[in-house]
Amino acid sequence: MRPLTFSRLLMHCAVLGAILFAVVVIALKMGAVPVSLYGLVRDLFRVAFGQASQLSSEHQLIVFNIRLPRIFLSIFVGASLSVAGASFQALLRNPLADPYVLGISSGASVGAILALIIEPHLALAPAIAALFTPVGAFLGAAMTVAAVYFLGRREGEIDTTTLLLAGIISASFLSAIIQFFMSTLSGGNYRGFAFWIMGDLSTPLQPILNWILRVGFFVAAGAIYTTAADLNLLLAGEKEAMHLGVDIRRVRIVVYIAASLLTGLAVSVSGAIGYVGLLVPHVMRILFGSDHRILLPTAAFGGAIALVIADTLARTVVSPSELPVGAVTAVAGAPLFLYLLRRRLA
């Protein structure tokens, strides 16, 4: 492992940040309504220099009130899923671990649908009602992680195969429960939920949810980052890490809670989007090595870049209709994953 230096981390993040910025500009340009690159750059400069009032109202609505919030949503959801995936892979010492494969996304979906069903019966204040679904999704994610973790243990140690199987079986069990609850939803809710569950970023968030997503991401990702050095030692094995002085209990609790929070937040605002949490950390590991102090931030940038690209495709491929973004990530992610798998075997 190459020693971590300040400049190396900064350089990686700067390069990825520049790529993300370029992708965001391209994503701002693309869409059902054509916007010229010149007009877009001009508008961006106007906003940057506080002259937003000079924008044409149509451009302002389409570029800054429809596309930009949606791109920010993609950035935070992609980064959350990717950081959650990277930390689960480290903690469970399993390259296949990700929120989707381990059933955590399904668990979050069950929590979210239960919240949707219960919420109308409680007569909550609007501010609390807005939080109800994310909280439900977080609880669902956290309980699934705990269940899968305990089911995946064998003689006190995590067993890779058992854990993976426990995750896959939990995912299919939870999917069946989701199907059951969906059949009890009424027409309007059903359509909304059916669309959401395929992974959907098209619905603008309520401001409060937007803030929870952003603040939640930085708090949870920051918490995971404090364990980055311990996660590196964990790669050698739980017992070995313990002998090297790692407080396994603390790391486990921090990472489980924070990664479940990231997954729960992402799922509650966007539905279950697969492959981002699985693939992006692998690609980043190939590019930048497996030092988690570099891997976690680069995975955040990578996840953001990947989901912004995927959502831009979802918006434009069948324009003016839209694809669910989950379909795009699956179509692009599955072959890429198989390629990486074969490459590793070869």
Place this chain on the structure above:
Amino acid sequence: MRSRNTRRKSTMAKASNAFAAAMLFALAWSLPVRAQSIQSTPSASPLYKEFVDEAGRTVRVPQPVLRIISLAPSLTETIYALGLQDRLIADTDFCDFPADAQKKTKVGGGLNPSLEQIVALKPDLVLLAKSFNRIETLHALETLGIPAYGTEPHTVQQIISSTERLAGVLGAPEAGSALSADLQRRLSDLQQHLNGFPPRRVLFVVWSDPLISIGRDTFIADALKHAGASSIVDSAQDWPQMSLEEVVRLQPDFLVFAGSHAEAGQNDIEVLAERPGWRGLDAVRNRHFAMISDAVNRPAPRIVSAIEDLARQLHPEAFVPLPDDEKEKKAPPTAEPQLSTVALESHAADTAQMEACACAP
């Protein structure tokens, strides 16, 4: 050893400081978006009227309403029925009636219309139907400052009153009351014809495999009542999946199918009638099928035509030709399917007999 450790620690601290700074920068970068997101753009015309839509929201509608976008086939039909099609600037991929509606600019499907396409067309008003659109789309348009009006009729009467109210919102109240009066007259005519005939017990087939029917709270169930029929399905769900066993136990008098092409529908019926479970239904053995236009699936004025058509197929004896009634009777859609039903009757009788033999011991 010690110095190396401290050096490593300080590098680490620097690194995490830098990371925290980067995160703060990212957070700050995302700030201005919120600040500017809800600046609704005042339209050129200063005149507004306020209406309460069927979702209970107050909608400020610019006057006059000259640029309308419909996000549901039923609303597109309603606009045409009111004669306001020149003001309809765009509709969805599924708006296929009348044929002219297919030529309008499309903004995508009902569940996933393109918001930016809608914004670019600068509509005065966007119309949504709860039965076809998502509530999220309504909220999104609201956030973008685009007037959006939602409709939600649950019965045939509500379809008529909803149409009349919509005509008022669009600034054509006379067209609305004329259309509503005509529909009411046709429905009460129908009631007079059906007076004294007990309702037929029917199974409305939404989908045959798996078998999906309608719940009691749908407007289709209400339309059946107007046509002198009652659904054998009594479910609180809107689109219940039925077991064939249950249908055999309830033995409907008639099976009702709705489709856009009478001939294709007829073929489907024949395929269905040959399936094992379905052969056991009296309605199948007696060829008691009613085939009506898919207008019955849409909460729009045309549903009254579908109701009339269904009533004639279920209660032919109620429409025994009176001399002055004759011209109304020649509704083309009923004639053809009935002919083909007759043609297939003999074949069906054979099948029924064979089955009777098989069951005899």
